[in-house]
Amino acid sequence: KNEVEQSPQNLTAQEGEFITINCSYSVGISALHWLQQHPGGGIVSLFMLSSGKKKHGRLIATINIQEKHSSLHITASHPRDSAVYICAVARRGSNYQLIWGAGTKLIIKP
Amino acid sequence: NAGVTQTPKFQVLKTGQSMTLQCAQDMNHEYMSWYRQDPGMGLRLIHYSVGAGITDQGEVPNGYNVSRSTTEDFPLRLLSAAPSQTSVYFCASRPFTGGGQRPQHFGDGTRLSIL
Numbered sequence: 649k650n651e652v653e654q655s656p657q658n659l660t661a662q663e664g665e666f667i668t669i670n671c672s673y674s675v676g677i678s679a680l681h682w683l684q685q686h687p688g689g690g691i692v693s694l695f696m697l698s699s700g701k702k703k704h705g706r707l708i709a710t711i712n713i714q715e716k717h718s719s720l721h722i723t724a725s726h727p728r729d730s731a732v733y734i735c736a737v738a739r740r741g742s743n744y745q746l747i748w749g750a751g752t753k754l755i756i757k758p
Numbered sequence: 759n760a761g762v763t764q765t766p767k768f769q770v771l772k773t774g775q776s777m778t779l780q781c782a783q784d785m786n787h788e789y790m791s792w793y794r795q796d797p798g799m800g801l802r803l804i805h806y807s808v809g810a811g812i813t814d815q816g817e818v819p820n821g822y823n824v825s826r827s828t829t830e831d832f833p834l835r836l837l838s839a840a841p842s843q844t845s846v847y848f849c850a851s852r853p854f855t856g857g858g859q860r861p862q863h864f865g866d867g868t869r870l871s872i873l
Binding site: 650652678679681689690691692693696698734736737738739742744745746747748749750751 | 789798799800801802803806808816846848850857858859860861862863864866867869
């Protein structure tokens, strides 16, 4: 079983819908990252969480450390939000390596 | 404001050829890493470096070499290309202090096909 699992693998929605992408992990962590990869390949960091909730524009990320679960929400989704969203965790005690989820491919139709 | 620069963006090789993927960053980051990205899988760490002169293996190091002679540059060498190395390769960097709590900065990727 992978140490970081994302769901769903693929998600297609209509413009304006509220989107939720989930990330579950099985190890103790010091931080969890959400990243975005657009068609064409570039990867950018969206959030780093160690507790609670963060918001940036229409994106909201939450984490529940006890349940080992994080969610990324997109409000009022738009076709430009179409991308692969990747979850990665920093294992507690490790300064170097992240453990990566396989990504969720999101398509927003106009 | 270059960030992390990878070259080339695309490359086709024949089995057995060697080549070097270039990676340079201008943010004075100590930590640099190479990943490969394959369909349906998360990023897999090939090699990483925590500073000039220091490199170490990641999850999938076989068939690849790295060196770190300067803080800025971290090239990845394919010694004898194999079709299994067909993938998209990403270089990333971040400050060393703060460890996994610091966001990584990624290059645009190199799409490599081995025939």
